[in-house]
């Protein structure tokens with residue numbers, strides 16, 4: 219080989235080595251950019267962008283014949299008069315509730331706790347006509363009861379007010395999100411807001427409902443009226459499997475991110491009729507025959523505010539979206555000539571939703587009682603449509619949540635109210651499950667500043683993570699692992715790498731001894747002081 | 753979808769890493785370092801570890817999980833450096849004296 223040839227070859231070799239080095243640097247830098255994009259990418263906020271159900275994982279490999287809960291004795295239906303927290307105000311002074319308190323000391327304790335909280339949150343005001351001495355005596359008595367000095371309380375109140383100002387944008391956003399709220403009676407009339415042509419009746423088909431006057435309010439939304447189809451005869455559906463496919467596609471089109479279908483287990487339906495739901499209140503409720511199937515739809519809460527719970531987050535965003543999906547789906551099914559009824563958040567239910575979600579294969583119920591889905595973790599707000607349109611149903615899934623929850627307990631450790639159990643499952647109405655003290659949970663909703671509620675257990679659960687490579691790999695590892703090793707390792711990592719910004723007591727308002735802490739910082743668009751002069 | 757999570761990006765990453773692999777082969781040959789299959793496996797494992805380290809830190813930063821980015825960095829970066837040094841020593845095992853002209857220029 220001549221010198222020139224050798225030199226040329228050498229140059230080529232040098233060039234290749236240099237470009238390889240550049241490739242290594244570029245490739246590594248690219249990985250860095252990929253990682254940042256994967257963390258930041260809005261698309262990994264599952265469910266926010268794709269009407270087909272973004273990132274919906276292949277669930278078939280996790281399908282099982284039986285759900286994870288077990289009936290271990292005679293089962294019973296839930297009593298909304300005592301167990302449905304939002305109706306409690308209506309029943310607090312009734313014998314039914316007093317009897318319930320006697321057999322449920324944990325609820326009694328929570329009721330007493332809330333009375334104490336209320337007293338501490340509210341310093342007595344001077345009534346018109348009350349003398350200075352009388353008022354001073356009242357304040358002194360109050361100070362002794364709540365064991366706090368009045369000036370110190372004023373300072374804490376100012377701190378809470380400052381925090382409340384920080385939450386102006388978040389509250390405005392939450393209110394706006396909840397502004398669209400269809401009513402059950404719209405489905406009776408079928409017109410206007412439900413957007414059905416010809417007042418909800420397809421041309422030439424006639425309709426089954428007539429508004430009647432002078433009926434009791436419950437009868438106006440009775441299932442016979444509200445759920446009735448918009449055609450005299452139902453259209454003949456070719457095949458239940460195809461119908462399922464169609465219903466799911468429609469649910470996604472209507473805005474749902476996840477959707478599942480199951481046969482309705484009557485054990486999940488409330489035992490007594492609730493006020494304003496069309497059943498005679500306080501009477502044992504017969505499950506309507508046309509509630510054969512349950513379609514569960516669900517959307518996630520906006521991710522960044524969700525992480526900034528309890529104060530910056532809201533449920534209103536996902537509540538509103540899921541509610542609208544359920545109403546649209548109901549209207550769609552009725553137009554095909556079948557019966558349908560929506561059960562929607564926040565309080566318009568005749569049944570318990572979480573076990574229906576489990577039956578419909580959307581996920582498994584976690585220690586915190588919320589259903590954990592593979593795609594959204596527990597960041598999902600569901601709604602249900604009960605119907606009789608014949609459909610193929612989904613199977614429940616098992617992807618390791620029950621096993622993971624046994625050792626994790628992160629939600630129980632961070633829950634400010636101590637509502638989540640660290641113990642094993644118990645038997646509730648004949649079913650083996652984790653039971654939270656929902657009365658204590660509900661108490662805490664009024665003990666922090668900002669939008670009502672708390673979603674810290676949702677934010678802290680290791681399953682509630684963005685759908686990027688890091689968290690989906692962890693999810694798949696835990697789902698495959700039957701030894702439990704990865705569960706232990708990942709729980710430890712979760713506690714180390716994604717710790718809460720505060721201790722459980724820090725999440726309370728200042729007047730109750732807390733620091734108004736959020737689980738994470740709010741997103742830029744909810745930082746009031748960056749936008750508004752205060 | 754951002755460019756950095758697209759298929760085109762992964763294609764370009766593939767090109768970069770292929771180039772880097774080919775260059776490494778020449779570089780080691782020039783230095784008289786013989787490569788066996790197990791050495792390539794070890795090296796590939798280290799590249800994956802390094803890639804994971806970079807992606808973990810930056811993903812956590814992208815998610816605003818600063819604690820995860822920091823703690824992950826503190827744990828993973830030293831592990832990557834130490835294993836890198838150990839693997840380099842193993843790669844050099846059985847090194848032959850260099851006779852080629854090209855290697856003189858390294």
Ligand code: SF4
Nearest residue numbers: 584623626627629679
């Ligand atoms: S935080 Fe842990 S224990 Fe609680 S529900 Fe989630 S996985 Fe289960």
Ligand code: SF4
Nearest residue numbers: 633659662672674675
């Ligand atoms: S919502 Fe809040 S208070 Fe209720 S269980 Fe979850 S963390 Fe506890």
